[in-house]
Amino acid sequence: MALRGPRVWLWRWRRNPLKRRADRVETWVVLGVWTFTVFLGLLAGTTVTRSVEDGLARERVEWRPLVARLAERAPGTAPENDRARAEQVWATARWTAADGSEHSGRLRVPAGSAAGAPVTVWTDPEGRQVTRPVTESQARVRASLTGAVAGLCAAAVPLVAGRALRGRLERHRIDQWAVEWSRFGPMWGRTAG
Template sequence: MALRGPKVWLWRWRRNPLKRRADRVEAWVVLGVWMLTVFVGVLAGMTVSRSVEDGLARERVEWRPLVARLAERAPGTASENGDVSRAEHVWAEARWTAADGSPQSGQVRVLAGSQAGSPITVWTDREGRQVTRPVTESQARVRASLIGGVAGVCAALAPLAAGRAVRRRLERRRMDQWDAEWSRFGPMWGRTTG
């Protein structure tokens, strides 16, 4: 491991008569890797984010609410207070007619103790399959941003890791050159003139 002094910004780009060709190559590799990392990360993040947001917008357009009726009384008992907790919702069988006229049925979340025949809203896709309620525009933006951010960071790791491997190889090569030069000139230091 090389000893390092205080951190000096942009040291790779400063003029120095002791700078070797390997130092200049490493400077360009570092610059290229960082530029590629930022470019790949931003491009992947924006592409994935737009794709997710477009898919969620398509769902908002294509998915339709239908009125279904409970086929059975929902298990449990309804509470008397106006505030309904998530725990007071249970799964129950509901039936509805799809847009093409075919009868459909499925499990829906309803208040505990709801009576058979009670109306309930279900969401269906174009084929009439039951789906969840589509997300709102603001929820879609947040979800797309989060997924795009994660995708961008993950995509940016590839060029960053590749650059790290190239720098490690350059460092190993530089150390091998230094060892070779040391073995050639090191023995001369012990000689005296006289």
């Protein structure tokens, strides 16, 4: 276990006659990496969050529910007394888009629904089937989580690069110490005579 003294804040910035050029370079590298990491993480996170929020808001505006009719009887049997708790199964439905074009697709409907029964299908402006758009609060949560992940991933790039650069500086510093030790180390064994 390495022995460490008391923790000194901002030790990299204190004056020290033993501080080498490589130490000063490393100080600026650490400051630059942390500054760039925070900046890039925040920039990426907020940009992605806004983009996702805008896309989900556009979906809420453009996607509309239409009434579709089942093209076939839905498989299974529905409970007689509680239609709301019926099992959901896949069935084919047909609908007409706002431009008059005919579309069909598979929807989740209550088991045992009769052919021709009305069901709700969500469509985009071209009449293609889409999922139900998320609510405003769901969009906020989804955008925030996506933005946070994007920010963390973007922030990892300068952190990894900075760590690699600091590793190279450390290897260079150790090589310098080895050269100096080979030059002055043998002199320590001599005594004045």
